[in-house]
Amino acid sequence: MTDSTTAARTDSIRRILKEHGRLSVNAAELADDADLYQAGMTSHASVNVMLALEGEFDVEFPDHMLRRGVFESVSAIRSAIDELVRG
């Protein structure tokens, strides 16, 4: 995977977090490893985030990935998306 692919995915994840995450801080300024739940994301908002990610990347999170840790940071989400896109 190229650096540009990683950057594009990260930008998409941050845009989705900004639109759906209901964070108390600007998603664009969050550190990659910042805790999204501490930043205000609720379980209900995480449903919106998950559905938006599935639509954006044309993937579906399987049951074993529906864990808090998968959605707790930008980098964790990116790792999950990378895994799902690879198949």
Add this chain to the structure above:
Amino acid sequence: VSRIVGIGLDVVDLRRFARLLERHGPAALRRICRDGEVRIAEGPGRIAHVAGLFAAKEATMKALGLVEDPCDWRHIEVLRSPSGACDLALHGRVREAATRLGAESFALSLSHEGDYATAVVITTIHETTP
């Protein structure tokens, strides 16, 4: 005697939930509900109905101590008896969690008022007295 081993409460804002359904439509329903679980197909009562189902599923995860390790919502099924009483059927990883906890029965109560749907789930085990 029965002993309570878990309790979960969840509140869903119907306005936010309506936006979720507007944005994601059928995909949202497929991710949250099992086939046949949504009993109101159309109309204004549908959002409150599905929000109640979601609240029940979130409350169940809380009652089972799955907040830090959430599961697929489709592994929690809300059942309705002909009298209108609610019950739960658990599947997959949620059922495994209930088994580990020793939970033997569940009580679910749903309520809707204004812009909110709420659900409470209580899990109990049965103990024999010495």
